[in-house]
Amino acid sequence: MAGFGSFLEVLISGLLAGVLYSLVALGYVLIYKASGVFNYSQGAMVLLAGLALVRALGFFESQGIPYAAALVLALLFAAAVMALTAWIIERFILGPLVNQNELTLFMSTIGAAFILEGVAQMAFGSEVYPLRMFPKDAWILGEAYFPGGILINKLDIWGGVIAAVLVAAIALFFQRTKTGRALRAVADDHLAAQSVGIPISWIWFVVWFAAGLVALAAASVWGTKLGVQFSITFLALKALPVLIIGGFTSVPGAIAGGLIVGAGEKLAEIYLGALIGGGIEYWFAYVLALSVLMVRPQGLFGERLIERI
Amino acid sequence: MSEPKSAPAEALLSLENISLSFGGLKAVSDVSFDIRKGEIRAIIGPNGAGKTSMLNCINGFYHPQQGRITFKGRTRKSMRPHEAARGGIARTFQNVALFKGMTTLDNIMTGRALRMKRGVLWQLLRAGPALREEIEHRRFCEEIIDFLEIEHIRKTPVGKLPYGLQKRVELGRALAMEPDLLLLDEPMAGMNLEEKQDMSRFILDVNRRDGTTIALIEHDMGVVMDISDRVVVLEYGRKIADGVPADVQGNQKVIDAYLGVPR
Amino acid sequence: MFYREAGQFKTSYAADMAIFPIRQDRIAMLLLLAFAFAGVPLLAAFHVPPFNSEYLLRAIILPFLILSLAAIGVNVLIGYCGQVSLGSGAFMAIGAYSAYKFNTGIPGLWLPPLPTLASILLGGLMASIAGIVFGIPSLRIKGLYLSVATLAAQFFFDWLFLRVKWFTNYAPSGSVSAPELSFFGLTVASPVEKYLLALTFVCVFALGAKNLARGNLGRQWMAIRDMDIAAELIGIRPLAAKLSAFAVSSFIIGVAGALWAFVYLGSWEPLAFNIDRSLQLLFMVIIGGLGTILGSFLGAAFILLLPIALSQLPAAVGLKISTATITHLEFIIFGSLICFLLIKEPLGFARLWQIGKEKLRLWPFPY
Known part of the structure; x- marks a missing residue:
């Protein structure tokens, strides 16, 4: 039974880690679904949000403000930073690029990623800053059934809760609000949306701000896990396979993709890694994503395009 | 109107009982007609009658669920687009491609x-x-x-x-x-009179000079009646008439389809 | 005034199809080539500034030439065939490590150490094969999905060359050094010799790529890029067109990778070919101009020179800034310039060059 116990532990920790990837992937889906832009700078936004949060928290605490109040203030400050970022990106980068093709927009977000990384580190510093928003200890479950029990991190559970809240909020936003419907129109066709009077710049600001808030949520969890540091931007690369497995446009897809990648990665590392060498976590998710795409080129939950001529 | 051909030439392409649907939507149902070597064959009908779907079946972009296509004596259910191109079928598109x-x-x-x-x-x-x-x-x-x-x-x-x-x-x-068979999908859509005249001249020249067989979809009835040898009329995915322009023009079903009748 | 083509009549299709149909362009190109092949080595030999400095040749012109070559390869795939790849760095790595293995001999396959030139070309061939394998998904996957999927190649090969010690001949540090470079008995060691070597490769490959791009194969690539369905309907096979683009592109990138490792770096580790390299190459072709050979050179020059210029600017102006701040400033300025260029001229430098030439034809009369 030890084998099954450890399998279960690996599976559960993988699934929970996957939810954390989904947190980052949600930011991409939001922007792609709403503006047709593939936002490479999502990772940089997580870094910026995390740095703003952790440095503001430190500042407010050093002023003698109690932790809870300081945390609220710091969250508000970081949200304001993300709002400013959204405004600047819309005003100076995406606004002038309306109606350009996907590739140009994608490249411009790589440019934006460089700018954000530079600005974030210049303004808030470039060291590793520990964050302790969430508990980092673990529960041990099922000791009666398995020797040693199953280890579950409380942080991962928090990540799951936050992801669930975000998904519900985003779904409501897209389906039930006027802005949400306008967003979908803009994603379909910039020009057509403009011509029926949808204020595209306002829409883009809203959606980038929302993605900024998602980045803030991701930063609070990942920052607790790893400390806020530059390498957090590499999360972007971790979230991409999640994104293509789920489909660029699907919110549930981002969650499902995260679960698949998280579980697959951990299981592969333990069982396959023993055969062909360690560190396969590095590429396994991508090969998994590639295989999914070979079967379903639009991802598991993506919308299928009918080719016409 | 072009001169009637002296003897009916052999069929270059024949379509038998073609049916095509997308999900529950029937685009073409049970349509049969043929295209003879050297003729200009027009396919007409109101919007959404299945004309373009018909061309797409001929050159292999769509694969009909039922029916047989015989081209140059070889019968098949469907083919890949580049095979059709290799076999000598070329086409133009409704929205320029x-x-x-x-x-x-x-x-x-x-x-x-x-x-x-x-x-x-x-x-x-x-x-x-x-x-x-x-x-x-x-x-x-x-x-x-x-x-x-x-x-x-x-x-x-x-x-x-x-x-x-x-x-x-x-x-x-x-x-x-x-090509041996040239498929033209609304070659004159959105053109003014002079441009239409030029295009008609090109089409007739190609047909007369090179002997290229042409199938064309066109909405301008004047042009269709002038340049085509035979006309097939589709409505709601079904064939409602087939014959030389004069016959088709007088066909009551065709007149109803274009003018609309209370049903 | 100097740029008039009046009176230059073409009397054959061959003349009309030349790379430089205008006489002034041909003369300018010949002068440029003469200067690059003969002028620069002579100036360096007689210590004429700025060519007396080893730094210029070794640290600026050499990487510029090799990365231009890689950018040409990337441009074949992205600019001509429209298949966006983020895995170019991996194909450079395949070229480099394969060339290294061929050059040092593979006892397991009874292969003796091969000459440098053969090793480099075989390195390109290996990259080409890998390119075909990783190009197969492009038949089903399109657009951004494909570009993300190409990252699979990037991360897989990063890992492979880091973890599988066979590729590095079990070097304990994981870093490998290229053996001495020799071509038909000639040893290439000094900066000028390395420069000439890279220059020769770049010129030969640029001409070959240009020839392919304006021939039948190139037209098929562009047809697939512009409208893949219509291309298929006129009889172009997407399979053959896309995979040939992957093969040619990866071959060029692989050779560039081998040169980068052997000629420029000398000794290297997998980090030299990571995702940053892929993105750098992508920037070069987009800023330079998609679907133009000239753009590959312009883009490479810009992307390579910009950071060098940025890092030397504060010192030149006399400002004292900490190195960390300089790094961050570089990030910001680089990102801003990229965005600025994309907004101002989405078609890249090659387009600006063309506009400039058209203006010159009329100059000094503005009508």
Whole structure:
């Protein structure tokens, strides 16, 4: 039974880690679904949000403000930073690029990623800053059934809760609000949306701000896990396979993709890694994503395009 | 109206009981007709009658669920688009499908792609046989360019051309394939009278001079009745009439389909 | 005034199809080539500034040439065939490590150490094969999905060359050094010799790529890029067109990778070919101009020189800034310039060059 116990532990920790990837992937889906832009700078936004949060928290605490109040203030400050970022990106980068093709927009977000990384580190510093928003200890479950029990991190559970809240909020936003419907129109066709009077710049600001808030949520969890540091931007690369497995446009897809990648990665590392060498976590998710795409080129939950001529 | 042909030529292409649907939507149901060698065959009907779907079945872009297609004596259920192209079927599209980043000349040269045989290594050197081949096909394409009177836009990227000229370039690309069967999907849509006259002249010339068989979809009844040998009429995916222009013009069902009758 | 083509009539299709149909362009190109092949080595030999400095040749011109070559390869795939790849760095790595293995001999396959030139070309061939394998998904996957999927190649090969010690001949540090470079008995060691070597490769490959791009194969690539469905309907096989683009592109990138490792770096580790390299190459072709050979050179020059210029600017102006701040400033300025260029001229430097030439034809009369 030890084998099954450890399998279960690996599976559960993988699934929970996957939810954390989904947190980052949600930011991409939001922007792609709403503006047709593939936002490479999502990772940089997580870094910026995390740095703003952790440095503001430190500042407010050093002023003698109690932790809870300081945390609220710091969250508000970081949200304001993300709002400013959204405004600047819309005003100076995406606004002038309306109606350009996907590739140009994608490249411009790589440019934006460089700018954000530079600005974030210049303004808030470039060291590793520990964050302790969430508990980092673990529960041990099922000791009666398995020797040693199953280890579950409380942080991962928090990540799951936050992801669930975000998904519900985003779904409501897209389906039930006027802005949400306008967003979908803009994603379909910039020009057509403009011509029926949808204020595209306002829409883009809203959606980038929302993605900024998602980045803030991701930063609070990942920052607790790893400390806020530059390498957090590499999360972007971790979230991409999640994104293509789920489909660029699907919110549930981002969650499902995260679960698949998280579980697959951990299981592969333990069982396959023993055969062909360690560190396969590095590429396994991508090969998994590639295989999914070979079967379903639009991802598991993506919308299928009918080719016409 | 063109002269009736002396003896009915053999069928180049025949379609038997073609049915095509997308999910629950029936685009074409149980349509049969043939296209004879050397004729101009018009397919007409109101919007959404399944005309373009019919062409898409012929050149293999859609695969009909039922029916048989016989082309040059070979019968099959469906084929891949590039097989159809190799077999000698070329077409133009309702919404111009040119390669927008390429020049007029390059667009027409792509029509010769199947006939250029020199290997990659010769192309790499662009000398000897590869250069001779390139020049030989360039000469062929220049003849088409002269014929279509588009010399002045030879080196212009087609994305920048007005719609009427794009339609002409697209015809040029199809002609460069030296097809046995040329499918034209609304070649005169959105053109003014003079442009329509030019286009009709090109179509008739191609048919008379090269003996190319042509199937065309067109909404301008004047043009259809003038240049086509036989007309097939579709409505709601069904064939409602088939015959020489004069017969079709007098057919009550066709008149009803176009003018609408209270049902 | 100097740029008039009036009176230059073409009397054959061959003349009309030349790379430089205008006489002034041909003369300028010949002068440039003469200067690059003969002028620069002579100036360096006689210690004429700025060519007397080893730094210029070794640290600026050499990487510029090799990365231009890689950019040409990337441009074949992205600019001509429209298949966006983020895995170019991996194909450079395949070229480099394969060339290294061929050059040092593979006893397991009874292969003796091969000469440098053969090793480099075989390195390109290996990259080409890998390119075909990783190009197969492009038949089903399109657009951005494909570009993300190409990252699979990037991360897989990063890992492979880091973890599988066979590729590095079990070097304990994981870093490998290229053996001495020799071509038909000639040893290439000094900066000028390395420069000439890279220059020769770049010129030969640029001409070959240009020839392919304006021939039958190139037209098929562009047809697939502009409208893949229509291309298929006129008889172009997407399979053959896309995979040939992957093969040619990866071959060029692989050779560039081998040169980068052997000629520029000398000794290297997998980090030299990571995702940053892929993105750098992508920037070069987009800023330079998609679907133009000239753009590959312009883009490479810009992307390579910009950071060098940025890092030397503060010192030149006399400002004292900490190195960390300089790094961050570089990030910001680089990102801003990229965005600025994309907004101002989405078609890249090659387009600006063309506009400039058209203006010159009329100059000094503005009508």
